């Protein structure tokens with residue numbers, strides 16, 4: 421009796437080497453990939469893994485791609501959960517808006533902006549925390565007003581110039 425011992429790893433290895441042997445044999449007999457797959461009850465991908473000279477490299481590359489994609493997904497989920505918890509008890513520092521869907525991070529004056537918070541939400545959590553320390557929380561409305569004012573846009577200048585005129589005519593501000 422042949423004992424297959426030594427745990428899953430050995431068994432798996434043994435299984436694969438047998439499979440490789442069978443695949444090579446069947447291929448030598450002139451069977452197609454599909455016929456081999458049916459005979460051995462495995463996928464065509466497995467056959468090409470063993471027969472295609474680049475098969476192994478292709479599978480390794482695909483696994484690598486998948487891994488980095490799923491890591492990215494997890495990183496952004498982690499960033500999202502962190503942001504959610506951070507904003508739970510926050511509100512806009514100007515108007516008090518506390519709906520967190522409206523809240524944004526605004527870099528405070530005097531602090532150099534190193535990275536975009538949105539980019540950091542998908543990456544390194546420590547970098548994100550450090551960057552958020554330099555920010556205050558504003559709602560989208562207040563953030564927009566502040567940005568237009570801070571950038572001294574032509575539109576904002578025009579808006580301010582016409583302020584008296586609007587008031588005189590009783591327009592909304």
Ligand SMILES: [Zn+2]
Pocket residue numbers: 512513514515516517558559560561562563
């Ligand atoms: Zn606000």
